[in-house]
Amino acid sequence: MKKVTVISGKGGTGKTIVTANLTALAQDLVLADCDVDAPNMHLLMKPKILEEQSYKGGKVAVKDEEECIDCGLCKKLCNFGAVTDDYEIDEVKCEGCGLCAAKCPTDALQLTVEKTGNIFLSRSRFGPMVHAKLGIGAENSGKLVSEVSQKAEEIAKEQEKDLVLIDGSPGIGCPVVASLNGADMTLIVTEPTKSGLADLKRVLQVTEHFGINALVIINKSDLNEDITVEIEEFCQQQDIMLAGKIPFDSKVVEAMRQGELIVDYNPESRVTAALKGIWKRVNNKLKE
Amino acid sequence: MAVEVVKKLKKPYGVVINRSEEDGDGIIEEYCNVEGIPILLRIPFQREIAELYSEGIPFVEEMPEWREHFQEVVCEAKKVVE
Numbered sequence: 107m108k109k110v111t112v113i114s115g116k117g118g119t120g121k122t123i124v125t126a127n128l129t130a131l132a133q134d135l136v137l138a139d140c141d142v143d144a145p146n147m148h149l150l151m152k153p154k155i156l157e158e159q160s161y162k163g164g165k166v167a168v169k170d171e172e173e174c175i176d177c178g179l180c181k182k183l184c185n186f187g188a189v190t191d192d193y194e195i196d197e198v199k200c201e202g203c204g205l206c207a208a209k210c211p212t213d214a215l216q217l218t219v220e221k222t223g224n225i226f227l228s229r230s231r232f233g234p235m236v237h238a239k240l241g242i243g244a245e246n247s248g249k250l251v252s253e254v255s256q257k258a259e260e261i262a263k264e265q266e267k268d269l270v271l272i273d274g275s276p277g278i279g280c281p282v283v284a285s286l287n288g289a290d291m292t293l294i295v296t297e298p299t300k301s302g303l304a305d306l307k308r309v310l311q312v313t314e315h316f317g318i319n320a321l322v323i324i325n326k327s328d329l330n331e332d333i334t335v336e337i338e339e340f341c342q343q344q345d346i347m348l349a350g351k352i353p354f355d356s357k358v359v360e361a362m363r364q365g366e367l368i369v370d371y372n373p374e375s376r377v378t379a380a381l382k383g384i385w386k387r388v389n390n391k392l393k394e
Numbered sequence: 395m396a397v398e399v400v401k402k403l404k405k406p407y408g409v410v411i412n413r414s415e416e417d418g419d420g421i422i423e424e425y426c427n428v429e430g431i432p433i434l435l436r437i438p439f440q441r442e443i444a445e446l447y448s449e450g451i452p453f454v455e456e457m458p459e460w461r462e463h464f465q466e467v468v469c470e471a472k473k474v475v476e
Contacts, residue, residue: 144395198402242398300450329441330448359439363418 107262108392109255109270111140111289111318115309116302117276120325121295123362124352124381125273126150128293129232130369131385135269137230138258139237140251140285142223147273149365153228153235161238163222163249165202167195173214180206180215198242223250225257234261248280255285269392278305278312286316291392293349295323298333306337310346320346321391323384327351347391350384352377397429406474408432410467413439434467 112128114121126147129137139147167180167188174193181189183206188199197220207215222244228235236258240247255272262270274285274292286292292313296306306322313320322341327334334351341348353376361371369378400407409426411419414436426433437443446453454460 242395242402297448299448302448326444329444333448359418 107259107268107270108290109259109272109288110291110293110388110392111272111274111285112293112295113274113282113285113309114276114295115278115305116296116299119276119295119297119302120352120358121276122146122150122273123358123368124293124295124323124325124384125271127367127369127378127381128385128388129230129271130367131382132269132271132389133232134267135233135271136258136262136265136267137232137235138254138270138272139235140254140272140281141275142238142240142247142250142254142281143275145237145239147235148226148228148237150362150367151230151232151235152365153226153230153237155226155228157227159225159227160221161223161225161250161253162219164220164244165204165217166197166200166220167202167204167206167215168218169193169195170214170216173212175212175214177211179209179211183209220244225250225254227257227261233267234258234265236261247275248284251275251281251284252287255287259288278309282309283312283316286313286318289318291319291321291388293321293323293388295325296337297326298324298330298337300333303333303337303340307340310344319391321349321388322346323349324351326354328353347387349387349391350380352380352384397431408434408470410435410437412437415439434470435463 112121112125139145176193178193181193186199186201188196190196202217204217207217223238223240225238228237236254238250238254240250258270272285275281294306294309296302310320324334324337338348355375355377357372357375358368358377361368368375369381372378409431411422411433443453446456454464
């Protein structure tokens with residue numbers, strides 16, 4: 107079983123659309139939406155939810171009313187403004203650092219694990235899908251990512267699927283690192299913009315650090331041909347394989363508005379052809 | 395989701411529609427109407443804007459008519475905050 111994570115460095119490059127369309131081309135796989143801060147894959151996949159589990163990740167201070175003597179020390183100490191004027195804990199603002207609990211003279215405050223999200227085990231028309239929803243303002247999204255990715259792997263083993271495809275998050279932070287854990291390959295979706303290239307270079311430092319084989323996809327490649335060439339040259343210098351280029355096409359926008367995948371909506375388009383080429387190269391590379 | 399966050403934080407808020415197109419804005423407009431959220435600005439889905447961005451140029455610098463629109467939004471926001 108192979109695990110492939112799609113990431114982007116920069117937001118808005120089209121990572122989720124690329125992942126969704128590769129899912130349709132790959133078939134018979136387990137799909138995991140690890141972009142738990144802004145999960146959108148379910149909107150494209152319209153999966154049927156089979157099971158829902160609650161996820162407990164973050165910690166929050168909880169007050170014992172009977173022990174509290176209203177001394178106000180917690181409010182004075184809290185760096186996050188999470189203690190209200192009448193000494194109640196604001197769960198959204200509380201970062202779970204534990205300072206108030208440690209300093210409370212009557213031990214009225216304690217750190218407790220709180221429910222921070224939901225994990226869904228679902229089925230799309232391409233196979234099992236695992237996704238999640240993080241609670242509003244909740245922290246520890248990296249831990250939830252790990253949980254989603256692990257569930258997807260378990261299901262793949264149980265059902266003898268050859269591939270787990272993971273939609274990661276943008277950026278280079280904790281949730282991205284968590285989504286790369288155990289990956290055999292990562293696909294980095296970038297775009298020909300100054301920030302696209304800068305963020306590609308940053309995210310490549312992460313994949314190099316973890317020794318994960320990275321392939322680059324340039325989306326909307328005809329938006330700025332010069333920067334596309336710059337990205338291609340950079341990849342060549344760094345000995346990074348280019349999985350393919352996808353031209354900009356308003357048909358993609360149209361398809362998305364209808365909640366459809368471009369490979370279904372417009373199977374003859376240049377975008378579909380480009381995606382097919384990318385999937386072929388990725389698949390060959392996985393078999394090496 | 396973003397609206398839920400700012401609601402919880404009790405901050406004033408408004409919406410800017412990016413890559414706006416007349417026939418595509420419907421679902422956002424409907425949502426904002428129902429929720430009573432002001433739409434402050436619509437930035438059109440234009441290749442020129444995307445190309446300028448790709449070179450790292452803020453489009454208000456090259457398209458002066460947009461300078462005014464953005465200034466209006468800033469004024470609006472200042473009024474609410476002050």
